[in-house]
Amino acid sequence: MKILRSYICGRWHEASSGFVPLVDPSTEEVLAQASSEGVDFAAVLDHARERGGPALRSLTFAQRGALLKEMSKVLRDHRDELLDLSRRNNGTTKPDGSFDVDGASGTLAYYAALSKSLGDRHSLVEGEGVQLAKTEGFWAQHILVPRRGVALHINAFNFPAWGFAEKAACALLAGMPVITKPATATALTTERSIELIVEAGILPEGALQLIIGSTGDLLDRLGPQDVMAFTGSADTARRLRNRPNLMAANTRVNVEADSLNAAVLGPDVDPGEGSATFGLFLKDVVREITQKAGQKCTAVRRILAPADRIGAVQDALISRLGAVVTGNPADAAVTMGPVATEQQLRDAEEGVAELARTARLVHGTGKRIDGMGTPAGKGFFFGPTLLRADDARHAGAVHEREVFGPVATLLAYDASAAAASEIAALGGGMLVTSVYSDDAGWVGDFLENGGGAAGRVYVGSESSAADAPGSGAALPQALHGGPGRAGGGEELGGLVGVKLYLQRVAVQGSRTLVNDVTGVSA
Numbered sequence: 308m309k310i311l312r313s314y315i316c317g318r319w320h321e322a323s324s325g326f327v328p329l330v331d332p333s334t335e336e337v338l339a340q341a342s343s344e345g346v347d348f349a350a351v352l353d354h355a356r357e358r359g360g361p362a363l364r365s366l367t368f369a370q371r372g373a374l375l376k377e378m379s380k381v382l383r384d385h386r387d388e389l390l391d392l393s394r395r396n397n398g399t400t401k402p403d404g405s406f407d408v409d410g411a412s413g414t415l416a417y418y419a420a421l422s423k424s425l426g427d428r429h430s431l432v433e434g435e436g437v438q439l440a441k442t443e444g445f446w447a448q449h450i451l452v453p454r455r456g457v458a459l460h461i462n463a464f465n466f467p468a469w470g471f472a473e474k475a476a477c478a479l480l481a482g483m484p485v486i487t488k489p490a491t492a493t494a495l496t497t498e499r500s501i502e503l504i505v506e507a508g509i510l511p512e513g514a515l516q517l518i519i520g521s522t523g524d525l526l527d528r529l530g531p532q533d534v535m536a537f538t539g540s541a542d543t544a545r546r547l548r549n550r551p552n553l554m555a556a557n558t559r560v561n562v563e564a565d566s567l568n569a570a571v572l573g574p575d576v577d578p579g580e581g582s583a584t585f586g587l588f589l590k591d592v593v594r595e596i597t598q599k600a601g602q603k604c605t606a607v608r609r610i611l612a613p614a615d616r617i618g619a620v621q622d623a624l625i626s627r628l629g630a631v632v633t634g635n636p637a638d639a640a641v642t643m644g645p646v647a648t649e650q651q652l653r654d655a656e657e658g659v660a661e662l663a664r665t666a667r668l669v670h671g672t673g674k675r676i677d678g679m680g681t682p683a684g685k686g687f688f689f690g691p692t693l694l695r696a697d698d699a700r701h702a703g704a705v706h707e708r709e710v711f712g713p714v715a716t717l718l719a720y721d722a723s724a725a726a727a728s729e730i731a732a733l734g735g736g737m738l739v740t741s742v743y744s745d746d747a748g749w750v751g752d753f754l755e756n757g758g759g760a761a762g763r764v765y766v767g768s769e770s771s772a773a774d775a776p777g778s779g780a781a782l783p784q785a786l787h788g789g790p791g792r793a794g795g796g797e798e799l800g801g802l803v804g805v806k807l808y809l810q811r812v813a814v815q816g817s818r819t820l821v822n823d824v825t826g827v828s829a
């Protein structure tokens with residue numbers, strides 16, 4: 308039986324007890340086991356602070372970017388192997404695995420490219436300097452310097468490669484050493500990714516450590532210069548961010564959590580075959596329900612359609628969802644894999660039962676099904692599921708419970724942009740809202756009324772239909788994060804995500820001296 312190891316203090320650590328099994332969700336075969344028993348977390352932190360931090364800070368932004376480029380290349384060179392691990396441990400089809408694995412190498416490559424524009428500097432100048440007195444004898448300039456602690460990254464089970472890479476890219480570029488902890492149940496792809504990076508000897512010692520299993524007393528040891536970036540459920544986030552030592556030290560905490568993302572069909576869009584905008588809406592929504600079996604924080608959970616068109620929208624969605632083949636991705640005919648764990652399957656079943664109190668099932672069973680390519684009774688399969696609630700404002704759990712599977716609910720609204728944005732906002736804060744319309748005035752009204760309920764607004768229209776990648780793609784150039792239920796965090800977005808790991812300092816003094824020490828040319 309394979310035992311997953313943690314990479315700590317410059318060596319691989321293998322536990323001898325406390326194991327948790329990692330399972331193939333298509334077959335229920337146990338693939339490996341993992342535990343962090345025996346890890347000395349104080350030593351892990353010392354190693355990062357005393358070795359990794361100084362080594363990274365001695366490099367410039369451009370030099371650190373060059374390391375990211377090499378990391379990206381190693382992952383790309385082993386793409387097929389990582390896709391295979393993703394299929395076995397996460398139950399992903401090849402396109403779904405690639406969303407994670409290619410997302411990881413692509414995000415690292417993007418930040419490597421961005422670093423070139425930051426140059427051979429150890430700090431970044433932010434904005435223009437400002438005169439603070441009658442003369443230039445007193446002046447201020449904001450700069451950004453690496454925080455002198457450790458970046459602890461705790462990730463969710465659904466993105467074992469991208470989740471690690473998107474956080475590590477920003478922290479390493481900023482000059483902070485990383486301790487990364489994947490969700491234990493799907494850590495196979497992360498462990499191999501780190502092993503490849505370590506074997507390639509890319510990073511200075513102490514810059515990247517891996518914990519597989521529990522974090523022991525690690526969180527209790529974080530202090531004022533450290534950063535904890537968490538992705539996972541809102542419940543876990545609440546427990547972690549309220550730890551007394553994190554609050555006492557004001558440890559910087561970033562949370563990416565649940566999100567009841569909404570897709571809104573504008574009243575101008577004809578739900579017929581001739582409309583490119585409706586075609587995009589259908590393609591996107593079906594992809595967002597079924598990609599990674601709906602286990603994406605950016606997946607569409609609520610679909611808003613004008614009341615006089617909801618029947619046509621429902622029929623079109625059911626027709627496409629009915630063509631999805633759920634099963635073991637090892638079978639070439641399968642287009643959607645299982646959910647990743649037995650717990651996820653139970654959560655999806657319970658979640659649909661809860662939604663069904665205020666909405667009715669119009670497609671799917673809300674229960675485990677048998678999957679193609681796997682013996683009957685085996686595997687955590689859950690077919691695409693569509694519900695419908697006609698009273699959108701009183702749809703209860705539809706606006707409160709994230710069912711983390713291929714599940715979405717149709718909601719009717721009265722065609723006004725204000726009503727659509729109010730209903731979308733009932734979700735309590737989203738990562739992304741997608742709006743499908745060719746009427747700029749209507750979209751403008753939607754944004755004005757409720758644009759701030761999501762961290763990202765994706766507008767699908769005839770003019771974007773050929774290029775738009777779908778609302779679920781968190782691209783490194785644009786902000787990933789949202790208010791309220793979504794955690795209130797900010798990741799990616801070019802430099803936005805890097806700034807999480809940098810300390811802003813207002814340097815004050817005479818203009819000449821301030822410009823000299825901050826590297827601003829007069």
Ligand code: NAP
Pocket residue numbers: 461462463464465466488489490491492520521522538539540541542543544547562563564565566603604709711738793794
């Ligand atoms: P989860 O159960 O909250 O776990 C997330 C991570 O927290 C895992 O690594 C888990 O480790 C760790 N963890 C749990 N308790 C901990 C503790 N006491 N101390 C330290 N670490 C602890 O979430 P999940 O089931 O993996 O992920 C699904 C959720 O993530 C969904 O709600 C989804 O919306 C959200 N998500 C959000 C985003 C985003 O960017 N906003 C992206 C992806 C997923 P173990 O596995 O070892 O328990």
